[in-house]
Amino acid sequence: MKHPRTLTEVVRQGLCTGCGLCQSMAGPDRIRLEMTPEGFLRPRIRQPLPASEERRILSACPGNRQRATPEVGISIDPLWGPIKRLARGQATDEEMRFKAASGGVISALASYLLASGEVEAVLHTKADPTQALRSVPQVSRGLQGVMEAAGARYGPAAPLTDLEGMLTAGKPFAVVGKPCDIAALRNLARLDPRVDRLVRYRVAFFCAGVSSLGISQAIVGKYGLSEDQVRLMRYRGHGCPGPTRIEAKNGRVFEQSYDETWGNELAQEIQFRCKICPDATGEQADIACGDAWITADGYAHGEYESWNAVIARTAAGEALLARMEQGGRLKLLPNSVAELNRMQPHQGERKMAILARLGGLALAGQSRPHYAGLRIFHAAWLGRRSFAKNLRGTLRRLRRGANREAEPARGA
Numbered sequence: 367m368k369h370p371r372t373l374t375e376v377v378r379q380g381l382c383t384g385c386g387l388c389q390s391m392a393g394p395d396r397i398r399l400e401m402t403p404e405g406f407l408r409p410r411i412r413q414p415l416p417a418s419e420e421r422r423i424l425s426a427c428p429g430n431r432q433r434a435t436p437e438v439g440i441s442i443d444p445l446w447g448p449i450k451r452l453a454r455g456q457a458t459d460e461e462m463r464f465k466a467a468s469g470g471v472i473s474a475l476a477s478y479l480l481a482s483g484e485v486e487a488v489l490h491t492k493a494d495p496t497q498a499l500r501s502v503p504q505v506s507r508g509l510q511g512v513m514e515a516a517g518a519r520y521g522p523a524a525p526l527t528d529l530e531g532m533l534t535a536g537k538p539f540a541v542v543g544k545p546c547d548i549a550a551l552r553n554l555a556r557l558d559p560r561v562d563r564l565v566r567y568r569v570a571f572f573c574a575g576v577s578s579l580g581i582s583q584a585i586v587g588k589y590g591l592s593e594d595q596v597r598l599m600r601y602r603g604h605g606c607p608g609p610t611r612i613e614a615k616n617g618r619v620f621e622q623s624y625d626e627t628w629g630n631e632l633a634q635e636i637q638f639r640c641k642i643c644p645d646a647t648g649e650q651a652d653i654a655c656g657d658a659w660i661t662a663d664g665y666a667h668g669e670y671e672s673w674n675a676v677i678a679r680t681a682a683g684e685a686l687l688a689r690m691e692q693g694g695r696l697k698l699l700p701n702s703v704a705e706l707n708r709m710q711p712h713q714g715e716r717k718m719a720i721l722a723r724l725g726g727l728a729l730a731g732q733s734r735p736h737y738a739g740l741r742i743f744h745a746a747w748l749g750r751r752s753f754a755k756n757l758r759g760t761l762r763r764l765r766r767g768a769n770r771e772a773e774p775a776r777g778a
Contacts, residue, residue: 718749
């Protein structure tokens with residue numbers, strides 16, 4: 367199998383996740399993430415990097431490699447990964463739950479960690495205050511910052527661009543991010559001991575893939591708006607999952623359903639790297655949360671009572687959930703893998719397809735990331751009836767050049 371040898375190859379082969387770790391490691395004077403014409407955040411190399419430094423960045427890059435090392439003694443499901451505790455949960459704070467994407471568990475976790483003094487800050491993502499369709503990193507040190515970032519963001523987001531600044535400050539903090547962002551932290555921890563010492567908790571959300579900024583631009587364009595005319599773009603929240611709400615700077619307001627936004631629009635242009643992601647459910651996090659798609663009629667999309675599927679993946683994550691439950695911050699009910707499969711069936715299907723898709727890359731002579739400890743062979747065996755279909759689909763996409771990207775131009 368071919369693996370990328372340079373950051374440029376990672377980008378050109380469609381393997382970049384857009385997490386921002388390379389900018390943090392090299393510094394923004396040498397690497398800076400920029401939005402490409404395709405609507406994704408990609409690194410622009412502004413100054414040549416020594417070969418040794420580029421190799422170090424590549425060893426931490428989640429687009430190049432992911433290696434999971436679960437704690438000893440924890441049950442590991444072939445599709446869902448390490449499970450120390452599995453629950454259906456919600457924040458007990460009604461306002462927090464209302465504003466959140468679903469059950470408000472991640473917002474409750476972040477606010478609890480700050481209020482208890484277990485961390486000094488939480489690194490996560492919020493809407494760009496000057497460009498409502500875009501997202502920027504947020505360092506929250508209190509409830510106000512947490513609530514500013516409540517809800518969901520769909521599209522490119524790079525929470526790790528200033529991770530080095532957080533590590534240099536030397537204060538304990540938590541990170542909330544996509545599963546690939548958490549994988550980047552785990553990779554970096556093998557190179558930099560400050561990560562495990564200072565990043566006290568890693569929290570991930572179940573991810574369905576990173577959509578292009580162009581899709582958000584197209585959504586507002588339906589209503590006759592350009593990006594610079596939008597004051598607010600709330601993809602969901604204010605209900606569960608709540609409507610997509612667009613507020614123009616001139617006072618006009620538009621709303622559409624979650625299913626229309628995600629199912630009909632945002633899912634149509636997911637970056638290629640997400641199609642070969644071996645971990646969309648935060649296996650390397652301490653706690654991972656997703657939508658508990660459950661209604662009175664069963665498991666389906668549509669407005670429903672605010673609950674999260676919650677997985678504690680480490681002993682530290684399990685202990686944190688217990689403290690919050692005992693303190694009345696979270697309501698947690700028993701859950702099972704069978705229920706999780708019904709709540710999030712597409713996540714298992716994606717996991718089972720990864721080996722076939724990697725096989726397509728190999729047959730096409732293309733580079734692929736190095737994955738270890740993520741049970742992709744076991745998952746492929748469970749999904750063996752769809753192996754040929756996924757392999758053919760990947761080869762068709764590769765023949766169309768679906769994984770090919772042009773990296774941002776070099777230079778200042």
